[in-house]
Amino acid sequence: MLKFLNIMSTSDVVKKETVENTEIDSVSQILKNNTHEITKKLESQLPLKMQQFSELYTAYLHSMNNTFDSCITCEKELFVQIGVDKRIVKAFGEYTKIHTDYMLQQMDYYAQFKKYSTDVQLSAVKSWDELMTSMMKYNLKMFDQFK
Secondary structure, eight states: OGGGOOOOOOHHHHOOOOOOOOOSSSSHHHHHHHHHHHHHHHHHHHHHHHHHHHHHHHHHHHHHHHHHHHHHHHHHHHHHTTOOOOOHHHHHHHHHHHHHHHHHHHHHHHHHOOOOHHHHHHHHHHHHHHHHHHHHHHHHHHHTOOO
């Protein structure tokens, strides 16, 4: 049954492999444990940081909306009083739309760049991990010869 399904997150596996090994018999073990503690702290703060970002983003949007709503009201009155031709406003809208579209395209390019950059970094980490795994196996074979 599903109630017996035991799913461990990556951090749980790392914790099990690192924290449970509290024997301090090497510098590498000390550094491994300390690195795990720092990573664990960063991971625990992520929900709070996301909440803070969300609250700031919501407040920013609310403030921007209020600012533009106030400007729209004043602008309509002013344009009526001084007789601004609506074609000027329309031309301005078309001009700024070109720049807005350009900015949105640049944002898409940046998002793609970040995805590819992350993929390259993950590939490098996986390659390093494979190298370290093969080195460990090689070292174990080498030390087994001395027994």
